[in-house]
Amino acid sequence: MSKRIVVLSSEIANKIAAGEVVERPASIVKELVENSIDAGATDIRVELEKGGCQSINVIDNGSGIEHEDVALVFERHATSKIYNFEDIYNVVSFGFRGEAMPSIASIAQVELLTRRKDDLSGTKATLEAGAIKEIAPAGCPAGTQISVTKIFANVPARRKFLKTEATEQGLCLDAITRLALAHPEIRFKVLVNGREVFAAPEVEDVSKRIAMVMGDDFSAHCISVDAQKDNLRLTGFISRPEYTKSNSKSVYLFVNKRFVRDNSVTHAVLSAYRQIIEPRRYPAAVLFLDLPPEDVDVNVHPAKMEVRFKDSHSVYDLVSKTIAQNLAGAQTSKSSFVYRLAPKEKASVPGYERSAEKFPAKSFGLFSRGNLQKAISDDLLTRSSVAETVSSFNSGNVGVKETITFSNLKYLGQFANTYLVFAGDDGLILLDQHAAHERIILEKLKKTIGPNIISQSLLLPEIVNLTPGQITLFSDYIDFLREIGLEIEIFGRDAIVVKALPAILSQVQAREIISDIADQLSEQNQVPSLQEKKEKILASLACHAAIKANSVLSLEEVAALCRELEATPFNLTCPHGRPITIKFSLSEIERMFKRK
Ligand code: ADP
Ligand code: MG
Numbered sequence: 001m002s003k004r005i006v007v008l009s010s011e012i013a014n015k016i017a018a019g020e021v022v023e024r025p026a027s028i029v030k031e032l033v034e035n036s037i038d039a040g041a042t043d044i045r046v047e048l049e050k051g052g053c054q055s056i057n058v059i060d061n062g063s064g065i066e067h068e069d070v071a072l073v074f075e076r077h078a079t080s081k082i083y084n085f086e087d088i089y090n091v092v093s094f095g096f097r098g099e100a101m102p103s104i105a106s107i108a109q110v111e112l113l114t115r116r117k118d119d120l121s122g123t124k125a126t127l128e129a130g131a132i133k134e135i136a137p138a139g140c141p142a143g144t145q146i147s148v149t150k151i152f153a154n155v156p157a158r159r160k161f162l163k164t165e166a167t168e169q170g171l172c173l174d175a176i177t178r179l180a181l182a183h184p185e186i187r188f189k190v191l192v193n194g195r196e197v198f199a200a201p202e203v204e205d206v207s208k209r210i211a212m213v214m215g216d217d218f219s220a221h222c223i224s225v226d227a228q229k230d231n232l233r234l235t236g237f238i239s240r241p242e243y244t245k246s247n248s249k250s251v252y253l254f255v256n257k258r259f260v261r262d263n264s265v266t267h268a269v270l271s272a273y274r275q276i277i278e279p280r281r282y283p284a285a286v287l288f289l290d291l292p293p294e295d296v297d298v299n300v301h302p303a304k305m306e307v308r309f310k311d312s313h314s315v316y317d318l319v320s321k322t323i324a325q326n327l328a329g330a331q332t333s334k335s336s337f338v339y340r341l342a343p344k345e346k347a348s349v350p351g352y353e354r355s356a357e358k359f360p361a362k363s364f365g366l367f368s369r370g371n372l373q374k375a376i377s378d379d380l381l382t383r384s385s386v387a388e389t390v391s392s393f394n395s396g397n398v399g400v401k402e403t404i405t406f407s408n409l410k411y412l413g414q415f416a417n418t419y420l421v422f423a424g425d426d427g428l429i430l431l432d433q434h435a436a437h438e439r440i441i442l443e444k445l446k447k448t449i450g451p452n453i454i455s456q457s458l459l460l461p462e463i464v465n466l467t468p469g470q471i472t473l474f475s476d477y478i479d480f481l482r483e484i485g486l487e488i489e490i491f492g493r494d495a496i497v498v499k500a501l502p503a504i505l506s507q508v509q510a511r512e513i514i515s516d517i518a519d520q521l522s523e524q525n526q527v528p529s530l531q532e533k534k535e536k537i538l539a540s541l542a543c544h545a546a547i548k549a550n551s552v553l554s555l556e557e558v559a560a561l562c563r564e565l566e567a568t569p570f571n572l573t574c575p576h577g578r579p580i581t582i583k584f585s586l587s588e589i590e591r592m593f594k595r596k
Contacts, residue, residue, distance in 0.1 A: 011106065011129070011131075013076075014103060015106045015107060015130075017076070017103055021100055021302055021303055024168060025051065025151060025162075025168050025171070026052065026174065026175045028052070029046060029048075029058070029172045030175040031100035031104065032046075032058040032104075032146055032148075033179050034094035034179065035094070036060035036062050037179065037183060038094050039063045039064070039144065040062050042187060043187045044060045044186060044188050045060075045189045045191070046176055046190045047192075048169060048190070051169030052172040054151070055149040056148045056172075057145065059144075060143045062143050062144060063117075064114045064115045064119070064122070064143055065112075065114045065116070065144060067123045070123045070125050070135055074105050074127060076098065077098045077099070078098045079097065081093045081096045082096045088299050089297070090293050091293060091298065097299075097302075099302075102130065105127045105130045106130035107151065107152055107154065108150050108151045108153070109126075109129075109149045109153075110126075110146065110148050111124070111125070111147045112125045112126075112146050112147075113138060113145040113146075114140070114143070114145070115140050115141065115142050115143070116142065121138070122137070123137060124138035124140070129154050166472050166476055169192060169472045170472050170473045170521075171469070172469075173198060173468045173469035174467070177213045177467055180200050180212075181210060182206075182258075182288070184202065184203045184204070184208065185204075187202045190468065196493070197468045197472075207219070207224070207237065210286050214284070215464075215494065216465050217243070217464070217515075218237075218239065218243065218284055219237075221239055222238060222239050222243070223237065223326050223330050224237050225237070225287075225323065225326050227321075229317075229318050232314060234288070234322050235288045236285065236287040236288050238284075238287070238323055239285060240330055241273070241327065241330075243284065244277050244278070244281035244282060244283065245284055245515060246516040246519045248270060249522070251287075252287065253265050253289065254287065255289045255290075255291070255296060256291065256293060256296065256298075257288070257290075260304075262306065264316055265287075265316065267316075268315075268316045268317075269285055269320075270283070272323035272324045273323075276327060278548060278549070279549060287319070291309075295311065296308065404555060404562060406420075406566065407566060409429055410423045411562070414552070417552050418433060418549040418551075420436075420561075426586045426587075427583050427586050430581065430583075430584075432581070433549065434546050434547060434549045435579070436574070436581075437561060438539070438546040438575050439570060440568045441542040442538055443569055444504060445541060446538065449483050454503040455485030455486070455500040455501060456500060456501055457499060458498060458500060458510065461497045461499045462497070462498045463495050463497055464496050464498060464514040465495050466494060466514070466518055468494055470522060471490060473518065474496060474518070474521065477534075478490075480534055484502055484537075485503065485505075486498070486505075486541075488514070496514055498510040498513075498514060502541070505541055505544065505545050513540075513544060516540045516541075516544065517540065520533065520536045521533065535575075539575035539576060542575055547561075565580075
C-alpha cells in the first residue's frame with residue numbers, strides 16, 4: 001500500500017538534522033566552544049555536570065550577540081559567518097552552516113545570556129524543545145553564556161546510545177583539548193561537577209600548549225617539523241621513534257586550525273614510521289597544515305570533521321617527506337627503550353644504529369637472562385620433553401647435538417628473527433615468538449589475578465602525564481588494576497602516580513603501560529563490555545612484556561618458550577586473536593613441488 005507524502009514540520013526536521021550534528025554531549029561542547037572561538041573570545045570556560053550528560057555550560061568573553069539577532073541564533077541556516085555560497089571557500093571561521101544552535105535547542109533545554117561590550121544591557125533567551133519561550137533584556141558580563149540542560153530528554157532513543165558518564169566526560173574533554181591545542185592564544189578552563197579539571201592559560205607559543213595538553217612525556221620525546229611547499233605549510237611536532245602508542249589516535253591533524261580526521265594524511269604519517277617502530281605500535285603527532293582556504297573544501301561533513309583537499313597528492317607528499325626527513329635527522333634519545341630496525345633499514349637511517357644485537361637482554365621480559373637460566377635448570381630436572389634433549393645450557397654454548405622440541409615437533413631454527421621453525425611428521429610449522437610469549441604471559445596474569453598477585457613496588461613512584469580526558473576514564477578501573485598488581489593513584493588533574501607494577505611486568509616502563517591502558521580505555525564502540533575492556537588491558541600488558549618480533553633468540557630461550565607454551569592453555573592464538581602457529585602440511589609441500 002503506498003503512503004501519502006507529507007512535508008515534515010520544522011520541529012521534526014530539526015530533530016532529524018540534530019542527529020548529524022549532535023551525536024553526544026561532546027558534540028554540543030565542540031559546537032559551543034567553536035562558536036566562542038569564532039566570536040573572538042580569549043577566555044573560555046566550560047562547566048560540565050555528570051560528564052556533560054546532565055548539563056553543559058559554556059561561558060566566553062567574545063563579541064556577544066545583538067539583542068535583535070538573538071532569536072535568529074536558533075533559526076536553521078542563520079549565520080553571521082557567510083553571506084554568499086562562494087564565501088564557504090574562503091571561510092576562516094569554524095561555523096558557517098547555521099545548524100548547530102537550532103540542532104542543540106531541538107534536543108535539549110537552552111538558556112542564552114549575552115551582551116556586546118558596548119551595550120548597556122544584555123539579552124536572555126530561554127528555549128524548550130527548539131521553541132523560544134522568552135527573550136528579555138538582562139544584565140550580564142560582556143560575552144556569551146550558553147547553558148544546555150535536559151540533553152536528549154525529548155529523544156530518549158538517542159539517550160540510550162550514550163555510554164557511561166566517565167566515557168562521555170572523557171569525550172567532552174577530548175573535544176576541548178583538541179580545540180585548545182590549536183588555540184594557544186585562548187585561555188581555557190574546564191570544571192567538572194564544580195571541580196577544575198583542566199586549565200590552560202594563554203601562551204604565545206604553541207609548543208607550550210602542546211606540552212600542557214599532550215603531557216611532558218610527549219614534549220620530551222618529540223621533534224619539531226616545519227616545511228613549506230608552494231602555498232602549503234606543515235608545522236608541528238612528531239614523536240621520536242622511542243615514544244610509541246598502541247593506536248593511531250594520537251596523530252592529531254589540524255587543517256587551518258580545524259581538527260580533522262584524514263585517512264590519507266594519517267597514512268602518510270604512519271608510513272614514514274613503518275620501518276622505524278615496531279609493528280602494531282604507532283607514533284604521536286600534532287600537525288598543523290595551513291593552506292589558502294580556497295584550496296580545501298570544509299563543507300563535506302556535517303560536523304566538519306573531514307575536509308577535501310584540492311591537491312591531495314601534494315599534501316600527502318609534503319607530510320610523508322617532511323616526517324621521513326625529520327626522523328632521519330633526529331638523534332636517538334637517551335631513553336633506555338629498545339627498538340629495532342629490519343637489518344636492511346639500519347644503514348639507511350642514520351642515528352638509529354641501536355639494534356637487537358647491542359641490547360639483547362633488555363626486551364626479554366620474563367626471560368631476563370638470569371631467570372631464564374634458572375628456569376631451564378629447574379625444568380631440566382622435572383620435565384622430560386625438553387629436558388631430555390636440552391642438556392647443556394651453560395652460558396649459551398649449545399652443542400650441535402641438542403634438539404629442542406615443542407609438542408613432539410623438532411625445532412629447526414629461527415627465521416627472520418621472528419618465527420621459530422619446527423618440523424613434524426606431517427608438516428612444517430612456523431611459530432610467532434611474540435604471539436606465543438604474549439599468550440603465555442596473558443594466561444599467567446589471568447591465573448594470578450586477585451589477592452595473590454605478586455606486585456613489585458617501585459622504589460620511586462612514577463608520575464605519568466595524561467590528558468584530562470584520559471584521567472577520568474581511569475577512575476572506574478583502579479580496583480581492577482590493583483587486582484592485577486598495578487597500583488595507581490590519580491594525582492591532580494593530569495597525572496597518575498604508579499606505585500607498583502605486576503612483577504611479571506617489572507622490566508617494562510610504567511609510562512608505556514599506563515599510556516597504553518589509557519588508549520585501550522578510550523577506544524570506542526568496538527569494546528562494549530567492562531569484561532572485554534579488562535581483557536584488552538591484560539592483553540596490552542602481555543604485549544608489552546612479551547619478547548619482540550625481530551629479536552634473536554638463543555636456544556635456551558627457544559627451549560624455555562616451548563616449554564612454557566606447552567603448559568599454557570589456548571596456545572594456538574595470541575591475545576589479539578592472531579594465530580601463534582601456522583602449519584604447512586607435508587601434502588601441501590609435496591603439491592607445491594609437484595610430487596603429487
Ligand atoms: P554557525 O556557527 O554555523 O554560524 P550556529 O548555529 O553555531 O551557526 O550559530 C549561529 C549564530 O549564532 C552564529 O553565526 C553567531 O552569529 C551566533 N553565535 C552563536 N554562539 C555565539 C557566541 N558564543 N558568541 C557570539 N555569537 C554567537
Ligand atoms: Mg557554530
